[in-house]
Amino acid sequence: MSAADWATGVCSSFTAWTTSLESIKTNVASQPSKSALQKAGQQIESATTTLTTSLKQLGKPDTAQGQAAKQNIDTLATSLETDMNKVKDTLNSTSSGGASSLSAISSVSATLASMAQNLTLAAGNLKSFAPSGELKQAFHESSACKPYFK
Numbered sequence: 483m484s485a486a487d488w489a490t491g492v493c494s495s496f497t498a499w500t501t502s503l504e505s506i507k508t509n510v511a512s513q514p515s516k517s518a519l520q521k522a523g524q525q526i527e528s529a530t531t532t533l534t535t536s537l538k539q540l541g542k543p544d545t546a547q548g549q550a551a552k553q554n555i556d557t558l559a560t561s562l563e564t565d566m567n568k569v570k571d572t573l574n575s576t577s578s579g580g581a582s583s584l585s586a587i588s589s590v591s592a593t594l595a596s597m598a599q600n601l602t603l604a605a606g607n608l609k610s611f612a613p614s615g616e617l618k619q620a621f622h623e624s625s626a627c628k629p630y631f632k
Contacts, residue, residue: 485620488543492555492608493627495536496601502529503594510587519586523573526594530566534559545616551608558604565597605630 483491503526510522537559542552572589608621609631621631 489620
């Protein structure tokens with residue numbers, strides 16, 4: 483896969499996922515209930531599964547640092563899956579009480595923040611691969627990557 487196509491695939495996947503999470507967050511914040519949390523958990527799981535599947539299907543870019551970049555993305559996907567399991571465990575153990583729902587929201591929010599931090603770390607790692615090379619150029623030239631590579 484060309485560096486340009488790979489970079490666009492990575493960034494498009496990130497954008498779709500973050501857009502989904504923002505929408506889910508807004509919905510839960512407007513109606514913080516156990517049922518809203520459970521629905522949000524299902525939506526987060528779906529969005530995260532889509533992201534990790536998309537990232538894994540990209541393979542590696544055809545560049546000197548392609549294998550390292552692929553390993554970075556695979557590590558991110560595994561980390562996101564682990565965090566998603568934490569979200570599911572939290573939501574499955576939440577009782578119907580208001581305090582329990584608020585505690586779950588707090589825990590899920592912390593896990594989502596961790597997921598976002600892992601995304602940022604992965605993007606930083608990608609920036610460091612062949613800093614003057616083809617992969618860096620592909621990220622900077624892809625319109626899908628503009629939010630991440632300014």
